[in-house]
Amino acid sequence: MADLFDSPHTPNTHQAPRPLADRLRPKTLAEVIGQGHVLGAEGPLGAMLAARSLSSLILWGPPGVGKTTIARLLAAETDLAFVQISAIFTGVPDLKKVFEQARIRRQNGQGTLLFVDEIHRFNKAQQDGFLPHMEDGTILLVGATTENPSFELNAALLSRAQVIVLERLSPADLERMTQRAEKELGRALPLSGEAREAMVDMADGDGRALLNLIEQVAAWKLDKPLTRDQLAQRLMRRAARYDKSGEEHYNLISALHKSVRGSDPDAALYWFSRMLEGGEDPRFLARRITRMAVEDIGLADPQAQGICLDAWNTYERLGSPEGELALANAVAYLALAPKSNAIYTAYKAARAAARETGSLMPPKHILNAPTRLMKDIGYGSGYAYDHDAEDGFSGQDYFPEGMKRPVFYSPLERGFERELKKRVDYFAKLRIKRHSS
Incomplete structure (x- = not known):
């Protein structure tokens, strides 16, 4: 599991290569990037450490923001043995062994910080199993979850553990992480400024994802820095091209669509008829003219979409050839309706903004x-x-x-x-x- 980092470690060329995340694992909480609102002097974890009074915790946050790292370093800074389990792979017999080993450890004078990854995966009864061991001091529980604890963890467990909300990493945090990675690698990444920003955007606040991207980029042998578009081509798999025979099919539907958009009912009816004569499925045409109403008319005529759906429904009831006339009515209406692609344009811009803001x-x-x-x-x-x-x-x-x-x-x-x-x-x-x- 990748850790967040902020420490200038020197690469060791005498050892076999290790994953970048492992090589850059922080050694102290001060080296962790991000989460200053909880790790700082005024934050809940900072205050606990200053008072030397660490309690059981639930770390709630998105993937790749340092939950495992923070738990590991909390154990180190409080001299507790660190034990990590995953709720996905751990059953009741395994938990009993963990609790017994923690009890022996306690008898020998050392406490145990038990880190439970994806703690929300345990059912309510399994969660109850932690309670007596938390209460008698056998373990200090630190659970990690990406799900809302209010809904995924039972009230008894929540009453004995403080919920710490971790935040997605900011672009500044991710850039800082990139710089540390470059220092570890001993060279700058072969990216232009815009491509570098794009890589950070692709990570979407996830430090683990960023480190994976950095390792991919660092492995490329390039003569010059990549542009944003070149980076996207390399890191994003292109959708497989959909190959379907019948070029005329696409040519004619394009002609119909553009005739409607161009407010020419005669041309629209001509191409509509050409497709029917060629054996086109009227249901395909019903679907496409409904799309035209949404894309090219929109709210300039709110009735247009309803007229298309009514025509589609009429065709389903009457079939061919009678129902085709209902579709022809809709085609003529669309061609003569006022046109606006304002909603279509707004929707595309909103989707682009949604992708950019992650x-x-x-x-x-x-x-x-x-x-x-x-x-x-x-x-x-x-x-x-x-x-x-x-x-x-x-x-x-x-x-x-x-x-x-x-x-x-x-x-x-x-x-x-x-x-x-x-x-x-x-x-x-x-x-x-x-x-x-």
Whole structure:
């Protein structure tokens, strides 16, 4: 399992190569990258270590943020024996052996920090099995989970362990990690500045993923640094090309689609008829014209999609040839409808933003807090109920913290979108007013 690191170790050329993560394993908590909010002097773990009073813990956070590393180093800094098990591979007989060995260790004057990876995988009865050994001091339990402890761990276990919330690593943390890796490797990675940023983005806050990417990149023999696009080609497997015979099939559906988009009902009906005459499945055409309504008309005419679905349903009931006329009605309607790809464009931009921002959490004020733990860490705090606000609009920010508010949807001055544009502009002005007051 990869560890997070921040220590300038010197490579040893006399030993067989080891995985980069193992070579860069931190030796102290001060070397761990990220998680300053819990490891710092003001953080819960920092305070525990300063007081020499470590309690059982549940480390909750996404993959690759240092849960195993932190547990291992907590044991080292408190002189506890470190024992690691995984809930996936450990059964009741194994646990009994672990507890017995910890009891013997305790009799000899040494405590045991038992690290349980993926502790949420244990059922409720297995979780209860830890309780007596925690209470009598046989073990100090540190569980790691990527799942919400409120739902995955039982109340008895949670009452005896403090939940520590770990955060995904920031781009700055990952860049710092990259620099340490380069120092260990003894050379810079063969990447341009943009490619380097892209590699960090691919890691998506996961230190383990970043180290795997770095090892791949470091193994390449290159004459010059890779660009962003070249890196993407090497690190991302391309989808297999879908090969289907019948070039005319694609040519004609393209002609139909573009005729509809170009508001030419005669041409659209011609290509529609050509496809039917060629033996095209009318259900394929029903599916494609519905897509045209969504992609090229959108909210400029909200009825268009419904007309396509009604035509599709009519065809399913009547079959050929009678039902084909219903599809022809839909084709002509689409060709004459006002056109807008504003939602299509907005959707693509939103998907791109979702990929770029990775797994950023929603702001805490719009998260539900059905449990005490979630309330204690700020879920739902500060949420403004819009129905109680003036004009039924609070103007709160619903994007992740630190993300600049984007504009994806810009309605056009066509068809019904004229009305939607008025609404968008109205709320934009109201939002400015709320934030300035």
